[in-house]
Amino acid sequence: MKENLIQYQNILSSHGIKNTRQKKLILLELIDATSHLTAEELYQKLKEEKVGLATVYRSLKVFTNLGIVKEIPMDGLNYYELRIFSKKPLHIHFKCTNCNVMIDIDDSDINLDYIKLNQKVEMKRGFAVKDSNIVLLGLCKKCKEKLESKKMLENN
Ligand SMILES: [Zn+2]
Ligand SMILES: [Zn+2]
The missing domain is CATH 1.10.10.10 (Winged helix-like DNA-binding domain superfamily/Winged helix DNA-binding domain)
Structure with a gap:
């Protein structure tokens, strides 16, 4: 450190x-x-x-x-x-729109796909990708489960 x-x-x-x-x-x-x-x-x-x-x-x-x-x-x-x-130098992010938590998606297999995606864009469009900001939005696991159990209660 x-x-x-x-x-x-x-x-x-x-x-x-x-x-x-x-x-x-x-x-x-x-x-x-x-x-x-x-x-x-x-x-x-x-x-x-x-x-x-x-x-x-x-x-x-x-x-x-x-x-x-x-x-x-x-x-x-x-x-x-x-x-x-x-x-974790290269990763995409996930942001929960319910609790606002920002999570690093740094699984190695996803990162590999991510690098491939960058390379594909560079090849197809002739760009040089220097950096990127990918933030996926949605519900984190906790919030998703909370909402799902709430829905179940309402339906009963
Ligand atoms: Zn959440
Ligand atoms: Zn991050």
Whole structure:
């Protein structure tokens, strides 16, 4: 984990960007995160460390521009996750429209299909795919089961 931090910090300094205490704290939160975070959520986690919301936004912008962080726009909010040196570099997302949870779909067989899909688009259209934001919308397993059992009760 610490090694990861150094890799990110090296990218920053190689672009002439100062490795501030705030940037370090934000990076550590992103490394620790099990799920995607919004700027507001990051701010809530770092408030006590005296990191302001404007600083969180500014740093995320810097990280996104450098390709360190991926921005996933969803329902007027931007979610952030590490994009490089991450355990799951390429994956699609699923968002539950009922409980708002955002889930990584990172099963290796699905990822393989996903890579194939990217390659197919590149070949067919002559594009170079650099990144993608695929968010599938629907009901997560928990919400689906909850709704189904509710329906069953209503029908009885
Ligand atoms: Zn749900
Ligand atoms: Zn993700």
